[in-house]
Amino acid sequence: MLKLGFLRAVVLSPFLTAAILAFISVPAVISLAEYLGLVDDPAKRPHPAHTEERVIPRAGGLAIFLGVVAATFIVIPFSKQVVGIILGAAVLVVTGLIDDKMDIHPYIRLLGANLAAALLAVGAGAGIPYITNPFGGTIPLDIWRISFNFLGPHSFLPLADLAAIIWIVWVINMVGWSWGVDGQAPGFIAISAIFIGILALGQIGVDNFPIWTTATIAFITAGAYTGFLPWNFYPQRIMPGYGGKALGGFLLAVVAVLSTAKVGTAIIVLGVPLIDSLYVAVSRILHGHSPVYATRSHLHHRLLDAGWSKRQIALFYWMVSAILGLIALFLNARQKFFAIVFLAVILGMAILWLSFYTSWQKHSGFDNGSRI
Numbered sequence: 100m101l102k103l104g105f106l107r108a109v110v111l112s113p114f115l116t117a118a119i120l121a122f123i124s125v126p127a128v129i130s131l132a133e134y135l136g137l138v139d140d141p142a143k144r145p146h147p148a149h150t151e152e153r154v155i156p157r158a159g160g161l162a163i164f165l166g167v168v169a170a171t172f173i174v175i176p177f178s179k180q181v182v183g184i185i186l187g188a189a190v191l192v193v194t195g196l197i198d199d200k201m202d203i204h205p206y207i208r209l210l211g212a213n214l215a216a217a218l219l220a221v222g223a224g225a226g227i228p229y230i231t232n233p234f235g236g237t238i239p240l241d242i243w244r245i246s247f248n249f250l251g252p253h254s255f256l257p258l259a260d261l262a263a264i265i266w267i268v269w270v271i272n273m274v275g276w277s278w279g280v281d282g283q284a285p286g287f288i289a290i291s292a293i294f295i296g297i298l299a300l301g302q303i304g305v306d307n308f309p310i311w312t313t314a315t316i317a318f319i320t321a322g323a324y325t326g327f328l329p330w331n332f333y334p335q336r337i338m339p340g341y342g343g344k345a346l347g348g349f350l351l352a353v354v355a356v357l358s359t360a361k362v363g364t365a366i367i368v369l370g371v372p373l374i375d376s377l378y379v380a381v382s383r384i385l386h387g388h389s390p391v392y393a394t395r396s397h398l399h400h401r402l403l404d405a406g407w408s409k410r411q412i413a414l415f416y417w418m419v420s421a422i423l424g425l426i427a428l429f430l431n432a433r434q435k436f437f438a439i440v441f442l443a444v445i446l447g448m449a450i451l452w453l454s455f456y457t458s459w460q461k462h463s464g465f466d467n468g469s470r471i
Contacts, residue, residue, distance in 0.1 A: 110296070110314070110318050112174055113170055113174045113175075113315045113318045113319045113322060114318045114319070114321055114322035114325070115322060116169070116170040116173055116174060116319075116322065117166045117167060117169075117170035117318075117319040117320075117321075117322030117323040117326065118166070118322035118323065118325045118326035119166075119326060120165060120166040120169045120170060120323075120326070121162050121163050121165065121166025121167075121322070121323040121324075121325075121326030121327050122166075122326035122327070122329065122330075124161075124162040124165045124166060125159070125162045125327065125330045125336075125337060127162075128156075128158055128159065128161050128162040128165075128337065129156045129330075129336065129337050131158065131161075132156035132157055132158040132199070132337070133156055135158075135200065136200065137156065137157045137158040137196065137199040137200055137340070138154055138155065138156050138157060139154065139155050139156075139157050139338055140154045141153075141154075155335060155336070155337065155338050156336075156337045156338065157199040157337070157338045157339075157340035158195070158196055158199050158337070158338075158340050158342070159327060159330070159331065159337045159338055159339040159340055159342075159343045160191075160192050160195045160196075160339050160340050160341070160342025160343030160344070160345070160346050161192060161195075161196065161340075161342065162327060162330075162337075163323045163324060163326075163327050163339070163343050163346060163347075164188060164189070164192040164323075164342065164346060166319075166322070166323035166326055166327070167188065167319055167320065167323045167346070167350070168185060168188075170319045170322065170323070171185065171316070171319055174315060174319070175312055175315055175316070175319075176312075178312070179223060179224075180223040180224045180225075180312070180357075181223075181312070181316075182223070183219050183220055183222055183223020183224070183225075184219075184220055184223055184225075184316065184350075184353055186219045187215070187216035187217070187218075187219035187220045187223075187349060187353075188216070188346055188349060188350065190212055190215050190216045190219065191212055191213075191216050191271070191341075191342055191345040191346050191349055192342040192343075192345075192346055193342070194208060194211070194212035194341065194342065194345070195340045195341040195342020195343065195344075195345060195346075196340070196342060198340065198341040198342075199340040199341065199342070203341075205389075205391040205393075206391065208341065208345075209268070209272070209391065212345070213267075213268045213271050213272070213345070214264070214268060216267070216271070216345075216349055217263070217264040217267040217268050217271075217349075218264065220263070220267060220349070220353045220356075221260045221263050221264055221267075224357070225263050225267070225353050225356045225357055226240075226256050226259035226260050226262075226263045226356070227240055227259050227262040227263045227266065227356055227362065228240055228256075228259050230262070230362075231363065231432040234433060240256070240258040240259040240262055242258075263356055266352055266355075266356065266362060267349060267352040267353060267356075269352075270348040270349070270351055270352035270355075270365070270369070270373075271345050271348035271349050271352065272348065272376070272391075273348060273369070273372055273373050273376040274288065274344060274345075274347050274348030274351065274369070274372060275341070275344035275345055275348060276372070276375075276376045276379065276397060277371075277372030277375060277376065277397065277398075277399070277416075278339060278343075278344045279397055279399035279400065279412075280333070280399055280403070280409040280412050280413060281331060281332055281333035281334065281335040281409050281410075281413060282328060282331050282332035282333055282335070282409075282410075282413040283399060283409075283412060283413045283416050284339070284344065284347060284372075284416075285324040285325070285327050285328040285331050285332075285339070285347075286324075286328060286413060286414075286416060286417040286420070287369070287371075287372065287416045287417055287419075287420040288320070288321075288324045288347040288351065289320075289321040289322075289324040289325045289328070290321075290368070290417060290420040290421050290424060291351055291365065291368040291369055291420055291424065292317045292318070292320040292321035292324070292350070292351060292354065293317070293318070293321045293424070294364070294368050294424030294425075294427060294428065295317050295351065295354050295355055295358060295364060295365060295368065296314045296315075296317030296318045296321065296354070296358075297428065298358060298364050298427070298428065299313050299314040299317055299354065299357075299358030300314050310358065313354060313357040313358045314358070316350070316353075316354055316357075317354045317358070320347070320350040320351065320354065324347060327339070327343070332410075332413065333408075333409045333410050333413065351365060351369070352365070363427075363432060363435040363436075363439075364427045364435070366435070366439055367423050367424075367426065367427040367430070367435055367438060367439065367442075368420055368423050368424045368427055369420070370419075370423050370439065370442045370446075371398065371416060371419050371420070371423075371442075371446065372416075374442060374443050374446045374447070375397055375398040375446065375450070376397075377443075378446075378447060378450055379394070379396055379397055382394075382396060383396075398446075398449075398450060398453075399412050399416075401450065401453040401454060402415070402453070404453075405453055423442075426438065
């Protein structure tokens with residue numbers, strides 16, 4: 100049984116510290132964004148995936164980042180791993196601020212900022228040493244090791260590190276694609292981080308990275324996005340910008356890996372945005388477009404077209420994430436595999452039905468409620 104003092108140090112204190120610091124940082128970030136012109140103006144910057152019609156400050160990722168960094172330095176001892184994670188997060192947030200001003204090309208964000216952040220995290224120790232076989236045993240990824248000496252001994256695990264890089268970059272983009280309406284993503288990011296943190300508390304640390312540090316980062320992530328949520332919930336006063344979206348995916352991906360490769364758990368908890376992003380990517384490819392080509396075809400867009408309000412969509416994502424998180428707490432590897440397959444089938448059927456329904460609704464001349 101975990102002692103109360105340990106829970107206070109690892110869970111409550113990091114969560115509240117990050118939440119308070121992120122919350123109180125937002126007004127200053129809003130002023131800065133307005134002064135520097137980091138705003139979203141649909142008349143000047145049209146985007147097919149955007150759902151906001153007002154002029155709204157961007158750069159919310161800076162407030163979230165400040166909450167994460169300040170809380171990390173307050174409650175977590177200095178280490179190489181922590182520095183690597185913070186540097187990776189900083190790359191994404193700085194890229195996001197530049198994007199808020201001038202719209203960086205998606206491939207530059209993908210192959211530049213995303214890859215750089217992933218490399219920094221992996222260099223700090225976020226490799227995936229094995230993949231659990233849902234039908235028994237594990238598939239080791241750390242059997243191929245390249246050792247070298249440069250100002251000290253180092254080891255490079257090509258398969259384990261490559262798997263982690265692909266995972267981190269994928270989750271960064273998957274979470275970013277699912278930030279569609281006010282308050283949608285901060286809620287499911289916070290919920291996902293809480294469940295990953297809970298599961299991390301019962302795991303063994305990766306190499307020299309203490310498991311309590313991993314769990315603490317998870318609860319810091321949850322706190323920072325919870326603190327940002329009141330400013331982003333409908334009607335939002337600030338947008339996260341690319342930095343806020345990418346930062347959430349990065350931290351969730353890294354914590355899932357560091358908590359003894361709890362990637363399966365993260366896939367379950369993030370099931371809706373993850374599967375939605377896969378369906379959208381495949382759809383874009385089948386239509387001859389790049390996977391990063393912007394379209395109004397995500398699940399939240401279809402729900403808007405079906406008449407749902409922004410509040411309802413945000414609450415739906417939160418509720419589903421919480422339910423899936425609770426389920427993930429009690430599933431073994433094989434059960435998680437079948438749960439993911441079942442969720443993919445159900446969500447795929449729902450997307451197809453919504454696509455048919457909204458298409459029929461538009462052809463019938465009904466108001467689709469997309470401006471709610």
